[in-house]
């Protein structure tokens with residue numbers, strides 16, 4: 001059986017999409033078959049600028065109108081070796097985004113059932129790791145992805161606004177849904193793991209901290225750090241997360 | 253006070269009363285709906301409002317798709333009879349539906365009994 005990971009945050013811009021892409025490549029570099037899905041239906045991540053295009057959307061998969069295997073495309077270049085990488089996108093067209101935000105609860109219930117089906121289908125088709133890049137905060141699209149995950153990565157910033165809400169999300173969503181989770185402190189200042197002392201509850205598992213470095217932003221448009229620069233602090237944090245998830249899930 | 257003036261006053265009063273009635277009617281329907289989530293479709297937000305034991309059962313059912321009490325018990329590590337009881341409770345709440353296939357009873361996520 002494969003594992004599914006949701007990458008989430010309490011507020012926007014913490015580094016979820018950057019982390020998801022690098023995580024996908026950390027797994028492919030270890031020879032895994034990975035499926036990376038953009039499930040930020042309100043504000044699509046649009047990471048297809050670095051991957052091949054697709055004309056089928058996850059929106060239709062959640063709607064039960066399209067098979068997941070038809071909605072993902074293979075990224076076939078040598079940066080992926082020795083593993084395999086498939087990507088799927090949500091529809092960035094404004095009409096689709098508007099439609100998605102008006103879905104009722106009945107539809108969302110079906111969507112969650114369809115996501116569970118997607119997981120089973122991908123794993124039975126040989127995918128080892130499913131990574132879902134979600135939107136920030138609490139809405140149906142992000143919480144449905146969390147519900148389908150075996151492990152949730154909360155990417156947060158050392159800012160009061162991010163962390164206050166993070167604690168609520170952990171207590172009000174992750175824990176009641178019985179999720180294993182870990183926190184990534186991204187964009188830390190002064191290279192200190194937790195820049196605001198005393199803010200994070202000592203019970204919250206901080207798996208890795210990443211300094212705020214301009215080259216993470218500038219290089220990300222043209223390369224994947226876990227492939228191009230495995231010794232970079234960002235890459236090292238990603239590999240730490242891979243090991244942590246493995247330990248966590250193998251103990252079950 | 254002229255006739256026009258009092259007519260206007262009556263119309264304004266009627267508008268005020270009508271507005272109050274609308275609000276009362278709206279409150280009436282919303283309290284009925286939020287009756288502890290009963291009869292609602294089981295979406296993930298409703299799932300989060302369920303008591304722990306029912307949430308565990310319902311979450312496992314989402315994962316499995318369609319399952320017998322036996323399958324559920326295996327997943328949640330509880331007694332079959334306990335799961336069966338929880339599942340039937342969820343059926344009565346409209347969250348889960350029950351169907352028969354041969355001698356087995358299968359449960360799956362329902363569509364709610366409400367509108």
Ligand SMILES: Nc1ncnc2c1ncn2[C@@H]1O[C@H](COP(=O)(O)OP(=O)(O)OP(=O)(O)O)[C@@H](O)[C@H]1O
Nearest residue numbers: 012013014015016017018187211212213216217220
């Ligand atoms: N440690 C870091 N140091 C500096 N810049 C970073 C760091 N991590 C990410 N960034 C940059 O921050 C910006 C936002 O990152 P990203 O898009 O990954 O966040 P996100 O959480 O997915 O945002 P959204 O909530 O909008 O989806 C990007 O330009 C990214 O390159």
Ligand SMILES: [Mg+2]
Nearest residue numbers: 016017040045
């Ligand atoms: Mg993003």
